[in-house]
Amino acid sequence: MSLTPEQRNNVGKELRDNFKLSGLTPEVIQADLAFSHEQFDETIKLGPTSDEAAVSTLRNYLEEKLKEQGKEPSSYSE
Numbered sequence: 001m002s003l004t005p006e007q008r009n010n011v012g013k014e015l016r017d018n019f020k021l022s023g024l025t026p027e028v029i030q031a032d033l034a035f036s037h038e039q040f041d042e043t044i045k046l047g048p049t050s051d052e053a054a055v056s057t058l059r060n061y062l063e064e065k066l067k068e069q070g071k072e073p074s075s076y077s078e
Helices: 005-022 026-033 037-044 052-068
Strands: none
Touching: 005 037, 005 052, 026 037, 026 052, 037 052
């Protein structure tokens, strides 16, 4: 399943906003998800080689962490 350009923009904005809101460092997320530095960078930017499964994993992880912090995750892709 491929995303349309609009969906990619929405998912990318959601990831970046939730990352910022979470207050987590890239290093913490990389350790928790077993992502390399490169994989994290490519996934958070939704770059051309980003893996759909990694995007989904990061999205779910950030949503879970925000809910644990009592914060409301951003959602632009629903």
